[in-house]
Every structure is written in structure tokens, then in C-alpha cells.
Amino acid sequence: MKLLLALSVVLIALSVLAEPSSAESEEPSIKEKFKNIGEALKDAAVKVGEKAKSVIQVVHDSEIGQKTRNFFTEGFQKIKDKFSK
16 A cells, blocks of 8 residues: 555656646747747748849859850840941
8 A cells, every 4th residue: 555655656746747837838938929920931031032143143144144144245236336337
């Protein structure tokens, strides 16, 4: 009987210690979840925008980008010259 009582006290003590504290168990409300989702999407959009801007800048400054711009500029200039004569 004493052993059973001691085991039950130990189990109750362990269950109380294993239970998460009230500060940890509070889940964010639906409003907070939607606010966090909105902030996460905003941050993701900003990061994608920054990466896209850097890629565009790299392509703009690259040799192939310059050659392509020059090709089209020369082609349009030739067309303008033909029509202006």
C-alpha cells in the first residue's frame, strides 16, 4: 500500500512537472496568426523584389546585355535612317 501511494505521488509530480507552463501553452490568436502571415508574405515579397532587382542589374551590366542593347539600337537606327531618306 505504501509503495502504491508513493508511486502515485511520484507520477502526479512528474505529470505536473511535464505539463507545459501557461506562458508556453498560449497559442497565438487567429488575428495574430493572420498578422504574422501578412508580415511573412510582405517580407518574402521584399526579398523576391530585391533579388529580382539585383538579377536585372547583373544582366544589364553584363556583356551579353550590352551587346543586345547595341544590336537593337543599331537596328532601330538603320530603320530610322531608311525611313528618313
